[in-house]
Amino acid sequence: MKSLEAVNEFVIKFANVNGTGSASANNLFAKALFRMGLPVSPKNIFPSNIQGLPTWYEVRVSEKGYLGRRGGVDIMVSVNPQSMPQDIKEVEPGGYFIYDDTKPLDLRLIRNDVNIIGLPLTRICNEQYSDPRQRQLFKNVIYVGALAALLDMDFAVITQLVGDQFKGKEKLVLPNIHALELGHQYVKSNLDCPIGITVRTSDQVGEKILLDGNTALGLGAIYGGATVAAWYPITPSTSVVDAYEKYAKRLRIDPGTGSRNYAIVQAEDELAAMGMVIGASWNGARAFTATSGPGLSLMSEFLGLAYFAEIPTVLFDVQRAGPSTGMPTRTQQSDVLSAAYASHGDTKQVLLFPSTPKECFDMGAASFDLAERLQTPIILMTDLDLGMNDNMSEPLHWDDDRKYDRGKVLSADDLDRIERYGRYLDVDGDAICYRTYPGTHPEKGAFFTRGTSRDEYAVYTERGEEYEKNMHRLMAKWETIKQYVPKPQVIRSKQKTDTALLYYGTSEESSREAMDYLAEDGIHVNAMRVRAFPFNDEVEAFLHEHERVFIIEQNRDAQLRTLLMAEFELGPDKLKSVLCFDGTPISARNIRKQILLQMPGYNVTPLRRERVVGNGE
């Protein structure tokens, strides 16, 4: 058997039982590699359950800087007998299967093409600890220590990290370091080490940070000036408001009075959460809510009101696998269509697609400017993968000279200067009209906000021409919006090509890695990352420029592709789909495979779509 050999390029996966404290140990492992200067991309694959079910933690380590899922597993750390049969099958030929050999391995599971390494984790714990909870917790730390020896990691980095992580809880430092040493020592004295896959200190991290997108969004809301947060708990969005609250408690307390410069209301459901955001925004505060698919469905009626009555609204949608409750702890990009056209009647909603924690922060803060400038809902579409996993990211930055764009709002003085105020009067010709906040002026500027048709002075009307005129203005505003939303990013191949990739959000990293693979296959492509809906003119031009464009996304129905076809009246011959919807983030190998199958001259023609999609490696 040929064993896998690699330095600083591999995928390791931990198979654990949830509720046993494994996540923090696995995180310690990933963060230690990050501190060694190695790009890492940890992904927590967890069940919708509190305790006792299988959970996995996959870490991509790539000195080359690939942060997406590659596909395949080089090292499996199997600490959960329940999932062992499935876990050992996943290991690449020549890879490593590390398991707790306190109990002998079921002979039927043994594979001759992988390296099987036993660690007596349970035995060591039973000898060292008498308390069952300690036995469970430290088992995780012990295998991290063992891995340090097997992979030849810098042990000092890990012990230093333990010190940092338990700052303020010094009592916990020594026991954790002791457990690390137990694992480390066992390997050193009993096993051949290092194995064929090793790590070396590198310098590929620079100023980067390791942060989850939800925390970045919560911070974005703090920096963007949000004062009202209304929400209803739902995975994977809950930690957005948790983060907002955590930082608000530190950064938003009035120094003079100790009172709070923010209000968080845990609503009775998502309808109410959205109503609260609309009420607060109508009244001149910056407000937001965060939810996931089921909440988005419930918010639909209110989103139509905000669209039609033109009320700034900020919604962070952290997508998960639907439909219905779907796979609530798995990732997808499957709310695109329901968000884009949220609510009955002719509605179009503005969407933003961040790809990194930094972009979550930037776009999160920008959402409030956009919502107030454009007077419409801004739905920021992230997902579980970006939201709940630590992602390596550029550091966050805030320009201290930046002023909030509060949009078109009239003050009492402004009102004094106008003859007659009309809430829906397009004074500037950009189809965005002037708002007034309640309480501004004793005599002027009051109007009735409503979801029913009205004229330019906000007076109720059922006259068809007036209604149409307003609907046309909303479409004109849609054109204005295109100039404000983030522009796409384009990567051009050095070779001339008529083939392109188009992706958004968390499909970015894997897509870029797939481009390198494809180049090795002799296929050169241009690429565009779409960052917003409505699509800017650049998107249309890019599509027209290419013979075929592969739209890469993480849902079954090719939702962004549908949106592109609808907006640009393009046909299926041009726009091809690359899809993954098994609930795990799309992998680079999967993208490459699907593209090869659809490239003329490269395949056994895939006749049926089912053969192409799914099977997310």
Place this chain on the structure above:
Amino acid sequence: MSYQVPKFRHPELPRNELGYTRADYEGSVSTLCAGCGHDSISGSIVRACHELSLEPHKIAKLSGIGCSSKSPTYFLGKSHGFNSVHGRMPSVVTGAAMANRDLLYLGVSGDGDTASIGMGQFTHAIRRNLNMVYIVMNNGCYGLTKGQDSATADEGSASKKGDPNPFGAIDLPGLALQLGATFVARSFSGDKEQLVPLIKAAMTHRGFALIDVVSPCVTFNNNTASTKSYEFVREHAAATGTVDFVPMREEITTSYPPGQSQEVTMHDGSVLHLHKVSEELDPFDRSSALLALERYRSSGQILTGLIYMDKDSRDLHEVLETSRRPLNTLVEEDLCPGDKVLQNINASLR
């Protein structure tokens, strides 16, 4: 059509402290049916605001959907209004109130809007003791969708369409009391002498103030078999006592016979006089209020007037410890921690 008279005003109309006449508190001409109870309630709201010398633009009026929810267009034309979606006005008020604690929030709803589709939001606004006045224009039916029975229609009551309602009624004051509401009253659209002081008291109360106003729908539910008709309510209403509201700035001029009157000082210094209060009710005791409601209900009577009030109520802002300055007045300097703090956060993420 409307009972509200179009605007022709005598120049000598009485002015309040702000120099406003009652006309300054009116809205557009009503489009509700002539005789609709909702219009009378609008009239009482106008009177109460005028007599309280409230600045119209410091009031925000919000509603859901229904004939009742349309009525905010017909009063307080100088106030911002918000006709939201069916049953969801409480959440919109919650957000608005969080944004600016200095406005007076007047929510108007119907019995369909509150007791059916909006029941969830109604109960949670009460539970949070949101600082607002919540008026239900209660006609026991869905006026705007042409008269279907609502959840407040009494068992056995029949609307114009005919069949007696087979289900028991949801009693909103009783429910509100159980949920911990801090101000609960019931009145009748036809009894302005009772309703106006109740609206004033509700507007002065800090916290959630419910006034359930029986408001007959002349078009669909004012027939003899209905328990929400003018005639039935006149015959079966029993008042808890009379309420007199004396705003903070005004002198108390009426004298009340001793022993028959209770005096309550509101948080802003206004005084509420309750007199001839029925011996069966202590309006400052929740269980007494619940008992009284039940007693009248089982004897086929409608208890009206102030039913319960908590003088020491703490509203949502107090619970959340939000800043005295309205959140919508805060600017970058108050809200944005700046790049230096962000760089420290970055450092903790390496």
